[in-house]
Amino acid sequence: QQQVKQSPQSLIVQKGGISIINCAYENTAFDYFPWYQQFPGKGPALLIAIRPDVSEKKEGRFTISFNKSAKQFSLHIMDSQPGDSATYFCAALRGSGNTGKLIFGQGTTLQVKP
Amino acid sequence: DTGVSQDPRHKITKRGQNVTFRCDPISEHNRLYWYRQTLGQGPEFLTYFQNEAQLEKSRLLSDRFSAERPKGSFSTLEIQRTEQGDSAMYLCASTPGQGARNTEAFFGQGTRLTVV
Numbered sequence: 643q644q645q646v647k648q649s650p651q652s653l654i655v656q657k658g659g660i661s662i663i664n665c666a667y668e669n670t671a672f673d674y675f676p677w678y679q680q681f682p683g684k685g686p687a688l689l690i691a692i693r694p695d696v697s698e699k700k701e702g703r704f705t706i707s708f709n710k711s712a713k714q715f716s717l718h719i720m721d722s723q724p725g726d727s728a729t730y731f732c733a734a735l736r737g738s739g740n741t742g743k744l745i746f747g748q749g750t751t752l753q754v755k756p
Numbered sequence: 757d758t759g760v761s762q763d764p765r766h767k768i769t770k771r772g773q774n775v776t777f778r779c780d781p782i783s784e785h786n787r788l789y790w791y792r793q794t795l796g797q798g799p800e801f802l803t804y805f806q807n808e809a810q811l812e813k814s815r816l817l818s819d820r821f822s823a824e825r826p827k828g829s830f831s832t833l834e835i836q837r838t839e840q841g842d843s844a845m846y847l848c849a850s851t852p853g854q855g856a857r858n859t860e861a862f863f864g865q866g867t868r869l870t871v872v
Contacts (some may be wrong), residue, residue, distance in 0.1 A: 743804065
């Protein structure tokens with residue numbers, strides 16, 4: 643059972659454009675939603691995360707938008723740069739009584755063209 | 757470097773052989789996780805430790821897999837009688853397990869296993 647669904651699978655954006663990646667979750671007990679960035683041959687690195695008590699979180703060029711009623715959240719990368727080319731994973735975690743076990747989406751491969 | 761360290765980075769083994777991977781978490785982190793990532797997919801949870809106690813194992817972790825964290829510091833993941841389907845990236849992560857940032861997981865660079 644895929645508890646976190648991510649789209650699109652791949653994305654091509656021109657330098658300076660906005661990259662948008664979407665995720666949807668099923669389990670309403672999830673209460674922590676991080677995004678990870680992964681370069682080839684490397685482990686995932688935490689990019690930004692949000693909890694459902696806020697609808698948006700911004701860190702630099704990266705913004706998470708969160709819609710609790712729709713059980714959806716998205717990552718926006720503003721002014722996308724070639725160095726942003728990587729695979730992005732959304733994830734979800736159930737906090738209370740938690741194991742800290744992350745449930746990941748399938749990933750989105752982003753290519754930013756110069 | 758105070759990040760999560762994994763060794764080896766790459767391992768090629770023949771089918772049927774046993775392999776062991778090591779993970780050194782961030783020193784003050786008391787939770788340690790193992791994930792498996794196959795090509796084109798997100799990481800999938802295998803197991804986790806709170807200090808030296810193994811508290812949860814995924815159904816993905818067959819009887820051929822065993823993990824230990826004997827002193828609550830580093831951990832090992834052993835795969836016995838490897839199969840071609842075991843070929844994957846094995847990722848280790850650690851979290852503080854307590855405090856305001858208790859759920860922030862930091863991943864190592866992974867061990868890429870190829871079973872031939």
